[in-house]
Amino acid sequence: MYAVLALIVRRLLLSGVILVLVSGTVFIGTEILPGDALDATIPADELMYYSDDDLARMRAELGLDKSAAERFVNVFRGLVTFDFGVTLMTQESVIDSIIHPLLNSLIMASVAIVLTPLVSVVLGVWAALKPGGRIDGAVSGATLFAYSMPDFVVGNVFVIVFAIWLGLAPAVLMITESAPWYQILAVSVLPVLALTVSGVAYQFRLLRAGMVEALGSEFIERARLSGVPEWRLVITHALPAALVPMLNGTAQFVAGIISGVVVIEAVFKFPGIGIELIRSISQREVPTVQAITFLAAFAVIASNLLADISILALDPRVRRARNDR
Amino acid sequence: MSVTRREFLTYAASGATVLTLSHLLDPTRALAASPDIVAGMIESQTPKSGGILTYGQTYPNWALGQSNRGQHPYFWLDLLTRSVWNGLTWVDEDMNVQLDLASSMAPSDDLTVWDIGLREGVMFHDGTEMTSEDVVSSLQFHMLGGVGLIRTQMKSVEPNGKYGVRVHLNGANAEFPHSLAEYRAMILKKNDVDTIGFDGIGTGPFKLVEIDNARQFRAVRNENYWMENGPYLDEVRGVLTMGNAAINGFRAGQLNAVFNIDPGQVGQFEDAGGRTHASASGDQFWLALPKNLDFPWNDKLIRQAMSLAIDRQKINRIIYNDPNGWTGNDTHMNGVNGEWVARPIERDVEKARALLAEAGYGEGVTLPAIAFCPSFPEEPRVYPIVAESLAEAGITLEFQERPCDGFNPYTEAVNKPYGRPKRSLVGPRNPFINLSRLTTGNPAERGAWEGPRADRYGSLLVEAVSQQDPEARQALYAEAQRIAQEEVPGIMLGGRRNMAAHAANVKNLRSHSQNWSSRFEYVWIDA
Missing domain, CATH: 3.90.76.10 (Dipeptide-binding Protein; Domain 1)
Incomplete structure (x- = not known):
């Protein structure tokens, strides 16, 4: 038990280190490379439009007249304390400007994150009951096809089929950014489905492979010979073992869902953080880009930590390995 | 006098x-x-009250990204401020x-x-x-x-x-x-x-109920509206629908109208049961050419060559399916203006080449890139035609697409007060306002156009707008246009029409040449 706790503490510390590195990367990406933020926005053939006074003024406005170390300390302090400053254009608090889109995306992503492993488990178990059978073949083929489809294609196909042909969902999400959560949830059906398609496909394949392997293993065979019913073999013995690789896949899915959210929100015009990120990049709103990037990285680190802890809880072999060290 | x-x-x-x-x-x-605005429109109709008009808008307010206070007319969702x-x-x-x-x-x-x-x-x-x-x-x-x-x-x-x-x-x-x-x-x-x-309080036909600055608004009928007739709708909702959202929303029945549709999608809207309406004119694209830096187009001959080389009729033909449409005359005047004066030669590639050679660019010339943002859906398809037709005369010109949010600050951030070479959006207006856009009060579009001819141009406008006699005024405006056509301070592509689509049961919804002057008092829905 001590070893497991030590592992969790180590992971927390490691997450802190990663967060520092992420802050540094965000800083470098948005303010330093290549040269500085000003150079990044001014290609060489455009420099003819700028006088020295222009450049000096713009550098001062962007705070680029301070040293890189000084600027990093400022940016880092702001990021880790969740004080993201104010927007360049409207001078409003960054967190105020992104809080509603952030919550909306969290609602959509949370549903997708919960739904994806559930659907994957159902399909994976179903297919693994008779490997090579018709159901397995159909589901495996469909998921392989779905996995190969880019998110924006899935989104557009869903709009055409479910909104335009069948009229089951709105084609244009007519909802305000600050709408209550239940309204956001109500319009999230298609975006969530589109978001889960690739995740389900990937996690299904991991789970199915794990299930097939587990169901063919010696311990399952022994249990089967001792008269344990087949459904119990599948649910209580094979599934937990097969879940471990799938959970790693779920953690990856959470990391990937952030880029998926950007694409899906753009397709559906969902009032979320992805749209906000695109807008702030196009407006060169560096503080907003920094805030969203940092929060996204934070979410990935947190989800990986959660996945590690879940694996520890589910898989006695991992716990034993830790304790044996 | x-x-x-x-x-x-x-x-x-x-x-x-x-x-x-x-x-x-x-x-x-x-x-x-003023009551005739509505009375004339509903003449011989029996308008019905009620219903919700939900329109999509592909052209958001250019200032949208500059404020989060969408209930202010300056930062209204689109430019159609006359709803509220x-x-x-x-x-x-x-x-x-x-x-x-x-x-x-x-x-x-x-x-x-x-x-x-x-x-x-x-x-x-x-x-x-x-x-x-x-x-x-x-x-x-x-x-x-x-x-x-x-x-x-x-x-x-x-x-x-x-x-x-x-x-x-x-x-x-x-x-x-x-x-x-x-x-x-x-x-x-x-x-x-x-x-x-x-x-968010106005005197308009609809009262603002809800607005999300960058997405949509909802306004309900003003029961105490001052006009004798209208408004007939219970509610107006506007929503920004960029990309395919407009046609998708229309096909799905969520939108019963769309302003500024892509002319390439007219068939799709009509296939979906829509009626389309093109106004006589619309917003236009002006190529602003700063002449204060060391650019080839500082030489008037290059600008004249550019104007002669651009195939404006091809734009009308391919983009707007309007082969007989008007073409820009290198002022801000619009084909819908009665005072508009056509350029003497529509297109002459050989003459353009000769002008280039005379300016010392017999082997062709490469010009600085011009920035644009895709304000209207078809706009990114316009510039390849411009670039291709310029290339026929040996002129290489690249158009660089930029996001619309923050486009103005981007183009104005440098080379003050002229800014970067850019396309400027021009809404059709009366002659004095149109032509004044090339005077000293508007350095960006004038682009450091100077000299006795520029001075003469300015004085003609002052003289014109002081004239009591409209015919005398028209003559002065015509002279000013001819000066601009000779000097080519910038280039007007021209020919664009604003277009709207609406469901068959939506009555009197029309596209207006002055995009922002669309009104909703006389729009009604036949249930």
Whole structure:
């Protein structure tokens, strides 16, 4: 038990280190490379439009007249304390400007994150009951096809089929950014489905492979010979073992869902953080880009930590390995 | 020439077909003029009340990214501010100025002072009456810079009784009523300059209920609207629908109208049961060419070659399916203007090559890139045609796409006050406003165009707008246009029409050449 706790503490510390590195990367990406933020926005053939006074003024406005170390300390302090400053254009608090889109995306992503492993488990178990059978073949083929489809294609196909042909969902999400959560949830059906398609496909394949392997293993065979019913073999013995690789896949899915959210929100015009990120990049709103990037990285680190802890809880072999060290 | 006020009224009335200001100058006629906006439209119809108009808009307000206060007309979702507010005047589909909240307008003999009578009994959405105090407060606010034309033209404004104001101008201006019809020049409830307009309260046909600055708004019928007829709709909802969202929303039945549809999607809207309407003209693309830096186009010959090489008719043919449409004449004048003067030669690639050679670029020339943002859906398809046709004459010109949010700050950030080479959006207006965009008050679009011909151009406009006689004014405008065509301070592509689509049961919804002058009072839905 001590070893497991030590592992969790180590992971927390490691997450802190990663967060520092992420802050540094965000800083470098948005303010330093290549040269500085000003150079990044001014290609060489455009420099003819700028006088020295222009450049000096713009550098001062962007705070680029301070040293890189000084600027990093400022940016880092702001990021880790969740004080993201104010927007360049409207001078409003960054967190105020992104809080509603952030919550909306969290609602959509949370549903997708919960739904994806559930659907994957159902399909994976179903297919693994008779490997090579018709159901397995159909589901495996469909998921392989779905996995190969880019998110924006899935989104557009869903709009055409479910909104335009069948009229089951709105084609244009007519909802305000600050709408209550239940309204956001109500319009999230298609975006969530589109978001889960690739995740389900990937996690299904991991789970199915794990299930097939587990169901063919010696311990399952022994249990089967001792008269344990087949459904119990599948649910209580094979599934937990097969879940471990799938959970790693779920953690990856959470990391990937952030880029998926950007694409899906753009397709559906969902009032979320992805749209906000695109807008702030196009407006060169560096503080907003920094805030969203940092929060996204934070979410990935947190989800990986959660996945590690879940694996520890589910898989006695991992716990034993830790304790044996 | 000395002309009395009475003579001026006579001249103005006789020139109604040219400038159609006569009814504004005659209060007895003016009182009847505005209700005709609706009455004329619903004539021989039996409008029904009720229903919700949900329109998609592909062209958001260019200032959207500059504020999160969408209930202010300056930062309204799109430029169609007349859903919630009214101006003192309005420009109709024939580009004639009409009275809106003004009941009369009369200038002094020297055209530097305008007395404006106000409609009585007009109520704001909060139930208070609009008086001269509100109008003075609004115009003073617009003079701070929000409405460039008002800032430039007006010296001061003062109340003239409870239902009248007097406006003092910086110079004579026979076409001043047009400036009051701008999309930002709405009449707001009196307040101090820091807060005026942020309450979202207007006198318009619909009352604002909800707005998400960058996405959509919802407004309900103003039961106390001042017009005799309309509004007929229970509710108007507007939503920004970029990309395929417009056609998808229309096909799905979520939208029963779309403003500024992609001309390439007309067939798709019609296949989906929609009716499409193209206005006589629309917003245009002006290529602003700064001439203060060491650019090849500083030489007039290069600019003339550019203008001769661009295949504007091909743009009309391919993009707008309008082979007989007008083409730009290298001023801000619009084909819908009666005073418009065509360029003498539409296109001549050989002559363009000869001009290049004369300028010392016999082997061709590479020009600095021009930035644009895709304000209208078809815009990214326009510039490849321009670039290809220029290339035929040996001119290499790249167009660089930039995001629309923040486009103006991007283009204006450097090389002040001229900015980067860019395409500038030009809405159709009256001749004086159109042509004034190439005078010193607008350095970006003029792009450091200087010299005796530029000076002559400016003085012609001043002289024209001081003229009582519309025909004399027209002659001066024509001369100014010919100067610009010879000098080519910038390039107007031209030919674009605004287009709207609507469901078959939506009546009277039309696209307006002046995009922002679309109105909703006479729109009704046949259930």
